[in-house]
Amino acid sequence: MYNRRKFLKLSAATASLAAISKSALSKNPTTYQENNFPIVISTWGFGIPANQEAWKTLSKGGRAVDAVEAGVRIPEADMTNHTVGRAGYPDRDGHVTLDACIMDEFGNCGSVAAIEDIAHPISVARRVMDKTPHVMLVGDGARQFAIEQGFKAEKLLTPESRKAWKEWLKTAKYSPVMNIESKQSRQGSKYNHDTIGMLALDAKGNISGACTTSGMAFKMHGRVGDSPIIGAGLYVDNEVGGATSTGVGEEVIRNVGSFLVVELMRQGLSPEEACKEAVQRIIKKKPETAKQIQVGFLALNKKGEYGAYAIQDGFSFAVCDSKKQDLLIPGKYFYKDGK
Numbered sequence: 001m002y003n004r005r006k007f008l009k010l011s012a013a014t015a016s017l018a019a020i021s022k023s024a025l026s027k028n029p030t031t032y033q034e035n036n037f038p039i040v041i042s043t044w045g046f047g048i049p050a051n052q053e054a055w056k057t058l059s060k061g062g063r064a065v066d067a068v069e070a071g072v073r074i075p076e077a078d079m080t081n082h083t084v085g086r087a088g089y090p091d092r093d094g095h096v097t098l099d100a101c102i103m104d105e106f107g108n109c110g111s112v113a114a115i116e117d118i119a120h121p122i123s124v125a126r127r128v129m130d131k132t133p134h135v136m137l138v139g140d141g142a143r144q145f146a147i148e149q150g151f152k153a154e155k156l157l158t159p160e161s162r163k164a165w166k167e168w169l170k171t172a173k174y175s176p177v178m179n180i181e182s183k184q185s186r187q188g189s190k191y192n193h194d195t196i197g198m199l200a201l202d203a204k205g206n207i208s209g210a211c212t213t214s215g216m217a218f219k220m221h222g223r224v225g226d227s228p229i230i231g232a233g234l235y236v237d238n239e240v241g242g243a244t245s246t247g248v249g250e251e252v253i254r255n256v257g258s259f260l261v262v263e264l265m266r267q268g269l270s271p272e273e274a275c276k277e278a279v280q281r282i283i284k285k286k287p288e289t290a291k292q293i294q295v296g297f298l299a300l301n302k303k304g305e306y307g308a309y310a311i312q313d314g315f316s317f318a319v320c321d322s323k324k325q326d327l328l329i330p331g332k333y334f335y336k337d338g339k
Contacts, residue, residue, distance in 0.1 A: 036304030037205065039321040040067060042198035043246045043298055046081060047318030048326050050074045054200055055320050064200040064208035065104040065126075072100075072122050072210045075196050079158065083194045086119040086156045088214020090165050092172065093221045096156040099213050099228040100125045101136075105206035105238040111136040111228040117153040118146045122212045125228070135230065139222075168218050195227050197234060197244025199300040207300065209234045209242045215249075225249025231259035240266045241301035243274070246315070247294040251282050261299050271299035272307025272332065279309050279334055291338040296331055311335060 038058040040051045054071030058064070076085030083089075090096045100121035101111035110129025112121050113136060124146045128137055137145050147153055157165075195213040202208075211234040213227040226232035226249035233249065235258040236242035243261035245252045252258070257278050264274035275297035283290040296310030298317050308317050308331035315331040 035205070036321065037201040038064075038203045039300070039304045039306070039319070040064075040071065040198065040200040041298060041300055041306050041317060041319050042071065043196055043244065043296065043315075043317050044194055045316060045318065045328055046075045046078065046084070047196060047198065048320075048328060050196060050198060051318050051320035052325050054198065055325055058200060058202055059322075061203045063104075064202040064206055065102065067200045067202065068198045068208050068210035069102060069122055069126050071198050071200070072196050072212045073120055076120050076122060076212055082161060082164070082214070082217070084196050084213055085121075086154075087158050087161060088156070089161050089217035090157055091215075091221045091223065092168075092218045094157065094162075094165055095221060096161065096214060097221075098156075099215055099224060100211060101228045101230055101234050102126050102129060102208070102210045103230060103234055103236040103242075104129070104208045105236070107236075107238070109135055109230045111230060112142040112146075113138040113224045113228040114222060115139070115142040115146065117143055117156060118151050119154065119156065120151070122210055124149070124151060125210075125212075136228065138224075165218065172218075195225075195233065195244075195246045195249075197227075197246060197298060199236075199242045199244060199298065199306075201300060201302070201304050205302065207236055207238055207242050207302065209236045209244055211244050226252035226257065229253060231256050233258060235259045235262050237262050237266070239302070241271065241299060243271075243297055243299040245298070246296045247311070251286070251289070251293065251295050255282055255285070257282075257295070257297060261297050265299060265301050270307055271301055271305055272309060275299050275307055275309035276332070276334075279311055283311065283334060291335060298331075309333065312338065 040054045050071040054067040057067035079087045097114040098121040103109040110125040197211040199209045232253045243258040261274045294312045296315035298308045300306045310333045313333045313336045319327040
């Protein structure tokens with residue numbers, strides 16, 4: 001007869017086996033390799049060198065949050081990149097204002113928005129996360145905090161960016177160019193924005209993310225897009241995965257895009273399927289607007305599976321793992337040339 005005593009013995013044995021298995025998993029990094037991690041992915045072609053920098057941390061068994069911070073600092077410092085960091089184009093008043101956020105495997109997060117004179121907003125966002133009880137600091141308060149934390153204040157408006165701004169002032173026409181990151185390499189500098197969003201899964205199976213941008217070129221002073229907003233430009237849930245976005249931030253904010261993608265993955269959708277559904281919701285709400293703008297989502301789940309989807313063609317994302325460190329993949333899309 002299957003009595004209660006036998007049942008309790010069996011339950012105890014099962015629990016012990018589970019504990020042994022969990023312990024073995026934590027001590028056996030090759031198990032993680034079978035699940036395709038460590039791995040780091042990021043938006044656009046400038047994600048390749050950013051991923052390679054992040055890989056230096058991941059390949060040594062480091063934390064994903066340290067990897068993504070180090071990774072996105074590369075485009076932040078790139079003087080040829082006018083959409084991220086210190087060489088970003090200014091707003092219409094001539095101010096270079098930067099936005100960034102970071103989120104770790106414990107749900108901790110930090111963010112700065114409209115910060116001026118600080119070249120690495122992602123590292124200030126990390127300090128907000130680690131050193132304060134807050135999530136977001138903005139404007140002068142963010143700058144003051146950064147200086148108190150030892151960051152160097154410097155004027156970020158470069159001669160090239162200043163020249164572009166003066167040229168724009170002749171007409172003062174705001175007309176964003178889609179997929180500016182990919183078009184810059186073919187057509188020279190264009191006036192627009194694109195973000196680097198990065199997601200990493202480390203050797204312990206923990207996920208973190210980072211996002212940083214200089215925002216829309218020649219935006220209204222004080223404008224903030226989705227990039228520094230947790231749940232919009234970036235969201236991470238260590239039980240499920242993470243997501244980030246690029247493109248016109250207003251539409252991402254209106255749909256709480258990255259949080260939506262993660263929740264769709266929680267419901268069982270693959271990363272690509274979740275990104276596609278988030279894009280389709282934007283299109284459904286504003287079909288005519290969507291034909292004129294670009295928004296792309298990038299996602300990574302706990303198995304190390306990744307995927308992306310965008311409103312328009314032209315979006316690409318970079319992947320780096322133990323097999324390849326310079327992979328650039330064209331994202332799938334809904335419209336080609338707005339049709």
